[in-house]
Amino acid sequence: MFELTDTQRIGIGLASFGVFFLFLGVLLLFDKGLLAIGNILFICGLACVIGLERTFRFFFQRHKVRATVAFFGGITVVLLGWPIVGMIMETYGFVLLFSGFFPVAVNFLRRVPVLGTVLNMPGISQVIDWITGDSKRVTV
Structure with a gap:
């Protein structure tokens, strides 16, 4: 498998708690305290998992300026x-930032036994391909 350092394990925990607090904040009718804690924990966890320099390079690429401004503007x-x-x-910034990752994630999910069967059904497959922008997909 993958060998994780202690910092990466801490980062996974922070990011997980961040997602949990974001979910809880939305569930409790957009509680601003929980959303703020969730945002901060998620960003800190991401920085711990991939490193400060790579996090900085990911967010501040020239072609991702609009996405970064929307994401951090939303946090603000x-x-x-x-x-x-x-x-x-x-959410708008998140979708723009991670839109390049969606096809990879969907292709991984299509290989999961039960979920892959559902995602490869004719109607669902076409919708998922349209969302990810993968219209020229070849099934094997």
Whole structure:
């Protein structure tokens, strides 16, 4: 498997708690305190997992400026007390930032035994291909 350092293990824990707090914040009607804690933990966890330099390079690439501004602007808006608007901005930035990763994730999920069968069904497969932008996919 993969060999993880202690810092990466801590980062996975921080990112997991961040996602949990974000989920809990949305579940509790956009509680700004939980959303703020979730955002901070997620960013800190990401920095621990992939490293500070790679995190900085990921967010501040020239072609990802709009996505980075939307993502961090959304975090700032949540911290200022407008959680719904901030989460909408954050979601938009997240989708733009990680849109290159979606086809890889979907191809991995298509190889999972039960989930892959569902994702490869004719109607669902076409919708997933449209969402990921993978219209020229060849099934093997």
